[in-house]
Amino acid sequence: xxxxxxxxxxxxxxxxxxxxxxxxxxxxxxxxxxxxxxxxxxxxxxxxxxxxxxxxxxxxxxxxxxxxxxxxxxxxxxxxxxxxxxxxxxxxxxxxxxxxxxxxxxxxxxxxxxxxxxxxxxxxxxxxxxxxxxxxxxxxxxxxxxxxxxxxxxxxxxxxxxxxxxxxxxxxxxxxxxxxxxxxxxxxxxxxxxxxxxxxxxxxxxxxxxxxxxxxxxxxxxxxxxxxxxxxxxxxxxxxxxxxxxxxxxxxxxxxxxxxxxxxxxxxxxxxxxxxxxxxxxxxxxxxxxxxxxxxxxxxxxxxxxxxxxxxxxxxxxxxxxxxxxxxxxxxxxxxxxxxxxxxxxxxxxxxxxxxxxxxxxxxxxxxxxxxxxxxxxxxxxxxxxxxxxxxxxxxxxxxxxxxxxxxxxxxxxxxxxxxxxxxxxxxxxxxxxxxxxxxxxxxxxxxxxxxxxxxxxxxxxxxxxxxxxxxxxxxxxxxxxxxxxxxxxxxxxxxxxxxxxxxxxxxxxxxxxxxxxxxxxxxxxxxxxxxxxxxxxxxxxxxxxxxxxxxxxxxx
Amino acid sequence: xxxxxxxxxxxxxxxxxxxxxxxxxxxxxxxxxxxxxxxxxxxxxxxxxxxxxxxxxxxxxxxxxxxxxxxxxxxxxxxxxxxxxxxxxxxxxxxxxxxxxxxxxxxxxxxxxxxxxxxxxxxxxxxxxxxxxxxxxxxxxxxxxxxxxxxxxxxxxxxxxxxxxxxx
Ligand code: SF4
Numbered sequence: 001x002x003x004x005x006x007x008x009x010x011x012x013x014x015x016x017x018x019x020x021x022x023x024x025x026x027x028x029x030x031x032x033x034x035x036x037x038x039x040x041x042x043x044x045x046x047x048x049x050x051x052x053x054x055x056x057x058x059x060x061x062x063x064x065x066x067x068x069x070x071x072x073x074x075x076x077x078x079x080x081x082x083x084x085x086x087x088x089x090x091x092x093x094x095x096x097x098x099x100x101x102x103x104x105x106x107x108x109x110x111x112x113x114x115x116x117x118x119x120x121x122x123x124x125x126x127x128x129x130x131x132x133x134x135x136x137x138x139x140x141x142x143x144x145x146x147x148x149x150x151x152x153x154x155x156x157x158x159x160x161x162x163x164x165x166x167x168x169x170x171x172x173x174x175x176x177x178x179x180x181x182x183x184x185x186x187x188x189x190x191x192x193x194x195x196x197x198x199x200x201x202x203x204x205x206x207x208x209x210x211x212x213x214x215x216x217x218x219x220x221x222x223x224x225x226x227x228x229x230x231x232x233x234x235x236x237x238x239x240x241x242x243x244x245x246x247x248x249x250x251x252x253x254x255x256x257x258x259x260x261x262x263x264x265x266x267x268x269x270x271x272x273x274x275x276x277x278x279x280x281x282x283x284x285x286x287x288x289x290x291x292x293x294x295x296x297x298x299x300x301x302x303x304x305x306x307x308x309x310x311x312x313x314x315x316x317x318x319x320x321x322x323x324x325x326x327x328x329x330x331x332x333x334x335x336x337x338x339x340x341x342x343x344x345x346x347x348x349x350x351x352x353x354x355x356x357x358x359x360x361x362x363x364x365x366x367x368x369x370x371x372x373x374x375x376x377x378x379x380x381x382x383x384x385x386x387x388x389x390x391x392x393x394x395x396x397x398x399x400x401x402x403x404x405x406x407x408x409x410x411x412x413x414x415x416x417x418x419x420x421x422x423x424x425x426x427x428x429x430x431x432x433x434x435x436x437x438x439x440x441x442x443x444x445x446x447x448x449x450x451x452x453x454x455x456x457x458x459x460x461x462x463x464x465x466x467x468x469x470x471x472x473x474x475x476x477x478x479x480x481x482x483x484x485x486x487x488x489x490x491x492x493x494x495x496x497x498x499x500x501x502x503x504x505x506x507x508x509x510x511x512x513x514x515x516x517x518x519x520x521x522x523x524x525x526x527x528x529x530x531x532x533x534x535x536x537x538x539x540x541x542x543x544x545x546x547x548x549x550x551x552x553x554x555x556x557x
Numbered sequence: 558x559x560x561x562x563x564x565x566x567x568x569x570x571x572x573x574x575x576x577x578x579x580x581x582x583x584x585x586x587x588x589x590x591x592x593x594x595x596x597x598x599x600x601x602x603x604x605x606x607x608x609x610x611x612x613x614x615x616x617x618x619x620x621x622x623x624x625x626x627x628x629x630x631x632x633x634x635x636x637x638x639x640x641x642x643x644x645x646x647x648x649x650x651x652x653x654x655x656x657x658x659x660x661x662x663x664x665x666x667x668x669x670x671x672x673x674x675x676x677x678x679x680x681x682x683x684x685x686x687x688x689x690x691x692x693x694x695x696x697x698x699x700x701x702x703x704x705x706x707x708x709x710x711x712x713x714x715x716x717x718x719x720x721x722x723x724x725x
Contacts, residue, residue, distance in 0.1 A: 007703045007715050018700045022670060031670075038640055039670055121640070151705040151716070157674035158649050161642025227714075239646050273654060278707045278714065285716040 001064055001370060002147045002292040004112045011155065012109045015116060019043050020102040027099070042122055042160065044090075044115030045101055046422075053420065054093045054101060055118040056108060060128040060146040060170070061089035061373040065360040068371050070111045072356035078104050083356070084416060085341060085349045087464055088167070089127050089373040090118055094420050116154055121162045123153035123234070128170040129177040130374035133293060134336050134382045136328040137174035140189045140197055144289035145226070146170050148281065152227050159234045163241035164249035166234070167206075174493075179375060181205045181214045181495040182467060184251045185233060189223075198222045203233060203263065204255035207461035211497045212252040217264035223286065225271075227279045232271035236263070296368040296383055301333025304386075311390040318393055320446065321404040326389065335386055337367075339379040339401040340411065344436045346400065347429045348414040349377030358399040366392050375464075376413055378406065409439050409451040409518075413464055417457030417474060418481065424457035426474025426481035427507070431455055434511040439518075448518060451532045452491070467491040469533045470517065471498040472510065483510050487517070487544060488536045501545050516548045561691050563672075563683040564660065566698055568691060571684065573631060575612060575664060582609070589633050589662075592617050599625070612664070615643035619650045626657040634680070636665035645678045652679035652709050669694035673701060679709035 004012070019039075026036040040046075044055035056071065063071075071091055075083045078100050084092045096104060108114055118125055126149045128142045129135060149168060153159075159166075171178040172189035180186025186202035198220045205214025221229045233251075240258075242248045255263045312319045327336040339359060342348050351359070359379050363371045366388045367381035374380055379401075384392060396402040405411045412435065415421065417428025432455055439445055454468030458475075465471030471486035483505050486498030505513050518532075520543050525535045536544070559570040575589045576582070582590060582598050582605070589610040590598065602609040610631030611622060622629065632651060634644040644663065651657040662682035663675050672683060672694060685691050707714040 010703045014701045154705055156706055157677035157708060158645045160674050161640050235646050239643055278712050281716060
């Protein structure tokens with residue numbers, strides 16, 4: 001993991017002092033609410049429906065066991081003993097007291113953490129593949145690049161007051177597990193034909209009110225020029241992005257207004273001035289950053305482990321979990337494990353302090369003391385010996401961390417919605433709960449195969465509903481809560497936006513509607529191998545529409 | 558009473574008058590004229606007693622005055638709202654690309670908590686929003702002693718310094 005040096009440490013502790021003083025001036029009436037707002041937002045502090053909300057940055061989703069324990073303690077001491085992991089790999093505390101936030105930040109700083117730029121119209125926390133460094137299909141480790149971007153974007157003086165928020169995601173494997181096509185900037189770190197490392201640059205993707213799949217504006221930027229190229233994009237956006245209408249202020253609108261070629265040309269013109277300039281990143285810096293992400297001390301193991309195979313053979317529940325919740329590792333004899341935060345009856349992505357402590361312990365014993373957060377709101381132990389999987393599973397189970405539902409309909413991505421978020425049109429957690437209850441039979445989930453079901457409480461789309469195979473969006477109709485359903489979205493290399501199937505549903509109709517949709521899939525799939533999304537692509541929306549809106553219960557509503 | 562502003566991290570009386578849009582150029586005195594006005598008086602201003610600077614609105618392109626940077630004693634950049642960040646890029650371009658070395662001033666809704674960033678993109682003069690405590694605001698320059706990026710104050714980003722230190 002990246003460890004702070006003197007520069008990092010100094011900056012984070014000075015930030016705590018700065019924010020403490022800003023809070024003091026605000027409480028003393030010297031800083032008006034309007035003036036304080038962007039300052040607190042750039043420190044991750046929102047004022048929500050019931051209480052303030054603090055969003056803590058987990059840079060590209062990487063945590064040490066020590067950091068996770070600190071988060072558990074903070075949630076226990078300053079909040080109600082739990083936290084919510086978000087689709088941007090951060091942690092949200094829903095009930096901290098405003099005045100205690102500087103103290104929380106000070107405790108975070110002690111373990112090299114912060115809440116810098118987790119909100120506000122600035123460059124947000126950079127996200128990457130939760131399997132970075134271990135994935136079997138990885139081309140280049142994206143973490144040194146993510147760390148480089150974290151540093152460059154932190155307190156960037158020129159880009160702290162952008163037209164709107166700005167999100168960067170980095171991927172560098174065959175599969176795109178970082179949703180790079182739906183970020184303001186998506187980067188694919190790769191090698192060109194000559195073997196040099198650089199980035200393919202995608203801009204203008206995003207969800208929200210106007211969902212757009214990003215466009216490639218450059219096939220290859222040499223890594224030494226990466227910062228210069230990012231500066232060029234950000235400068236064009238900062239100068240020319242719209243500021244008159246916050247719904248048109250994201251970079252995707254500027255890209256659309258200038259056209260992709262026009263935007264790319266503006267970036268290239270700016271880049272021409274910067275290329276080769278002082279922000280060129282020397283190889284030595286990449287070496288320094290890479291040295292923070294060296295492989296842990298793996299043992300030399302055979303890929304198959306007899307005891308593991310036996311346990312898998314003898315224990316069906318374990319076998320199921322292995323099948324769903326482990327992921328291929330590039331080192332023989334190891335696996336990456338997803339600890340599901342999607343147990344039935346629990347808001348997706350929520351973890352109690354006790355669970356965080358359990359995960360920290362498991363990480364120390366089985367996975368070199370490191371944990372990752374995935375954008376699907378689960379926790380990952382990336383380096384577990386196959387020989388340890390059975391023991392790990394037995395410990396994770398009683399803690400509610402071993403639901404074998406990764407990739408299945410039970411692994412619902414869900415934003416906090418109307419229970420917490422002041423922007424929400426509708427609640428999302430009870431909808432997730434109703435659907436999870438309807439599909440609580442794990443055998444059935446398993447039979448249904450891969451299904452991404454994503455829920456957002458409003459068009460801000462924090463729950464990524466546009467790219468769910470099934471997407472659910474909370475909408476407001478005459479002051480009451482309704483839900484619009486989309487089908488056919490997907491993330492990854494084949495990113496696609498779902499299409500609305502028809503009129504919205506009331507909260508008590510939604511589980512029936514989803515069940516009807518699944519019914520159509522089961523009746524129409526070519527064979528057991530055809531996944532839900534492939535059936536949707538093959539047969540289109542019409543059969544789903546017919547069935548869902550033909551259900552008498554729904555007709556009557 | 559002349560206004561107190563910050564120049565090079567010290568308090569000073571403002572010796573310039575900032576003209577509103579569409580104002581005619583007075584016959585004498587040091588003035589900072591809006592870009593439109595400056596365009597009209599660019600030649601005649603040389604004969605005038607008293608110096609003339611220019612101010613840019615957020616959507617004014619700094620490239621438009623690039624040929625004049627050698628003769629302009631002051632360029633000011635307007636911040637109508639503090640959350641409008643275009644002026645930061647304007648400043649960076651004036652300093653890093655167009656080589657402006659005179660006084661670069663931020664005015665309008667300029668607040669203490671923006672000073673640190675403003676200075677790093679190249680401003681060295683700050684006319685704070687009316688009614689703000691200018692003396693208190695001086696503390697803001699010391700908010701941070703380090704920064705990750707190249708800036709007007711440190712042309713090399715730390716990753717170049719870090720590597721040099723490590724390589725030494
Ligand atoms: S999608 Fe809407 S309701 Fe959900 S967290 Fe985001 S802003 Fe809040």
